[in-house]
Amino acid sequence: MLKLFWYVGALALVALVALSPFQASSCISARTQQATLLPAARAAWPGVEADFIRGVESSVAAARLSAAAGEALRDAGREFESALESSNMAALRVAPWPTIERYAEAGIEDRLSVGEIGPGVMASLLERLSNFARTIYRLQGAE
Amino acid sequence: MSDEAPANSAPKWGDFSDPNRTTDPFFFESMLADGASVLGIELRETPRALALYMTERAAHLASISHEPGFALAVIAERDSVALRAGLAANDVARAGDRWLLGLVQGALSVAARVLAT
Numbered sequence: 675m676l677k678l679f680w681y682v683g684a685l686a687l688v689a690l691v692a693l694s695p696f697q698a699s700s701c702i703s704a705r706t707q708q709a710t711l712l713p714a715a716r717a718a719w720p721g722v723e724a725d726f727i728r729g730v731e732s733s734v735a736a737a738r739l740s741a742a743a744g745e746a747l748r749d750a751g752r753e754f755e756s757a758l759e760s761s762n763m764a765a766l767r768v769a770p771w772p773t774i775e776r777y778a779e780a781g782i783e784d785r786l787s788v789g790e791i792g793p794g795v796m797a798s799l800l801e802r803l804s805n806f807a808r809t810i811y812r813l814q815g816a817e
Numbered sequence: 818m819s820d821e822a823p824a825n826s827a828p829k830w831g832d833f834s835d836p837n838r839t840t841d842p843f844f845f846e847s848m849l850a851d852g853a854s855v856l857g858i859e860l861r862e863t864p865r866a867l868a869l870y871m872t873e874r875a876a877h878l879a880s881i882s883h884e885p886g887f888a889l890a891v892i893a894e895r896d897s898v899a900l901r902a903g904l905a906a907n908d909v910a911r912a913g914d915r916w917l918l919g920l921v922q923g924a925l926s927v928a929a930r931v932l933a934t
């Protein structure tokens with residue numbers, strides 16, 4: 675019986691030693707990911723934010739969104755920005771990114787509808803939004 | 818894109834003196850690889866993958882240079898390259914990142930203009 679415990683203990687130790695490099699590399703990888711993704715996301719945020727604010731404002735103007743809901747969304751945008759700026763991963767993981775993305779898309783559509791941009795420019799803004807979304811999902815650990 | 822560019826024709830990174838070269842994917846690749854190396858920046862994707870992406874986006878920019886809001890598109894495409902490369906350009910970013918990102922924006926603008934003519 676004592677021998678069995680010894681074997682189990684030895685196996686557990688071997689497993690721990692074998693797995694620890696993987697755990698360490700996954701931690702380093704997550705840190706590296708944050709170190710490169712967060713600054714890039716911060717850099718691209720002003721453009722995405724402008725589209726998001728535009729989407730909220732146009733939705734309020736078209737009465738698709740109440741003024742109070744619009745203000746709540748702006749607050750959500752500010753909280754998202756604050757999480758990005760302070761590298762607050764906990765706040766970033768629970769940020770309502772899909773909602774922000776939806777209104778950013780609405781903002782881009784509004785720019786097109788009033789002739790401020792052409793369809794090709796719209797494609798560029800959507801491309802940035804898509805790259806930004808991918809970055810946020812990676813940071814949130816969804817990818 | 819060929820695997821190797823002739824040694825005597827390799828462009829210097831950030832050298833836009835021959836605008837026609839900016840439409841060559843090797844120009845982007847060389848600019849990103851050399852620039853990142855000199856500035857000590859780690860890119861998230863290979864310079865070649867980023868160069869191919871930049872070539873594609875420059876061609877898109879060239880096709881929309883007549884559209885309203887074109888300047889917004891150039892900035893958006895620069896941001897897209899930054900997001901893929903892991904580059905940052907805001908106030909707290911390293912000076913090297915800002916420098917390389919400025920080159921990316923310049924190269925995209927020049928390439929788009931050359932391709933559009």
